Amino acid sequence: MYNSKIIGLGKYVPENVVTNDDLSKMMDTNDEWIQERTGIKERRWIEKGSEDTSATMGAKAARIAIERAGLTKDEIDFIVFATLSPDYYFPGCGVQIQDMLDMPTVGALDIRNQCSGFVYAVSVADQFIKTGMYKNVLVIGSEYHSGGLDKTTRGRGVSVIFGDGAGAAVMSRTEDNSKGVLSSHLHSEGKYAEELTVLGPNIKKWVPEILEANDPEDTSYYPYMNGQFVFKHAVVRFSEAIIEGLQANNLQKEDIDMLIPHQANLRISQFVQRKFGLRDDQVFNNIQKYGNTTAASVIIALTEAWEEGKIKDGDTVVLAAFGSGFTWGSVIMKW
Numbered sequence: 001m002y003n004s005k006i007i008g009l010g011k012y013v014p015e016n017v018v019t020n021d022d023l024s025k026m027m028d029t030n031d032e033w034i035q036e037r038t039g040i041k042e043r044r045w046i047e048k049g050s051e052d053t054s055a056t057m058g059a060k061a062a063r064i065a066i067e068r069a070g071l072t073k074d075e076i077d078f079i080v081f082a083t084l085s086p087d088y089y090f091p092g093c094g095v096q097i098q099d100m101l102d103m104p105t106v107g108a109l110d111i112r113n114q115c116s117g118f119v120y121a122v123s124v125a126d127q128f129i130k131t132g133m134y135k136n137v138l139v140i141g142s143e144y145h146s147g148g149l150d151k152t153t154r155g156r157g158v159s160v161i162f163g164d165g166a167g168a169a170v171m172s173r174t175e176d177n178s179k180g181v182l183s184s185h186l187h188s189e190g191k192y193a194e195e196l197t198v199l200g201p202n203i204k205k206w207v208p209e210i211l212e213a214n215d216p217e218d219t220s221y222y223p224y225m226n227g228q229f230v231f232k233h234a235v236v237r238f239s240e241a242i243i244e245g246l247q248a249n250n251l252q253k254e255d256i257d258m259l260i261p262h263q264a265n266l267r268i269s270q271f272v273q274r275k276f277g278l279r280d281d282q283v284f285n286n287i288q289k290y291g292n293t294t295a296a297s298v299i300i301a302l303t304e305a306w307e308e309g310k311i312k313d314g315d316t317v318v319l320a321a322f323g324s325g326f327t328w329g330s331v332i333m334k335w
């Protein structure tokens, strides 16, 4: 049996920086509230008129990851694309990457697992590589949130949190089983689907019905989040996922060299850091700059941590995420 290892990382975020003060001009909010509750100082939002979308941002990040992996696009055997904001309702963004990068007609798969999307995507790619089916898998997380947010005071509980951006990793076969993905642990609890959701368009509420109603009060296209409920579940599930990963590999919390938590809220990351007694240099956060980029957040953070030299050969790296579904999980890897 083979193992899978990340051999290339890349990220792309739109240039347009939106500060908390910028938001306070659109809605009744302020820098103090946002920073105190979430830790976010600014986020990137695709500018109106830009050609950026989830697929194009994903393609930009992917090109960097493939180059850093020392591969060509023709050597990629499969694409896994995690997003909750695909360019089309269908098809998914993975097939667009095949086209945008002018790749051979390799398989492409979208993962619709929101904030846990990248953790799920890594696990799926890992399985394909471990079985020997594929050698090099391109894994992307990308989100274009800003086009679908309620930017009025009505939507302030959600819209101030989300940002746009993309990250990509090339995962490749290795025969050194001491390196790469050691294990992944995935979970879901669907009874909480409507605690964090975008309701429309969906099969329960057909598009023609919505168009006929044309109701300005209809918020079903905007994300809804029961914030405190989600928060309470997040801190518990994050911790469980990390403990499960450590136990599966006979590791102790002291063995964690770098924890990359999904960037949902700085307070959630800090809670987890305190619970595990980790030092600041053992946890990487960049929500202050980018907000919550859901399926892109873990891969953007992993890429930045690596670019800043904070991940070294032989390190034990833990990815952990929790989000809409509810879904959550962890990946334990040796760098």
Ligand code: ACO
Residues within 6 Å of the ligand: 028, 029, 030, 033, 034, 037, 038, 114, 115, 116, 156, 157, 158, 160, 161, 196, 226, 227, 228, 229, 230, 231, 234, 264, 265, 268, 292, 294, 322, 323, 324
């Ligand atoms: N600016 C100013 N005031 C605001 C804002 C804002 N942007 N948003 C809400 N408020 C007000 C509310 O109206 C409320 O006022 P009231 O007390 O007069 O009614 C008050 O602030 C408190 O609102 P809460 O929603 O209770 O604020 P809370 O402390 O819970 O923080 C937050 C909200 C930041 C969303 C937090 O609950 C959170 O981070 N939840 C978890 C998020 C998460 O982990 N998501 C998972 C990943 S996302 C995904 O999967 C798609």
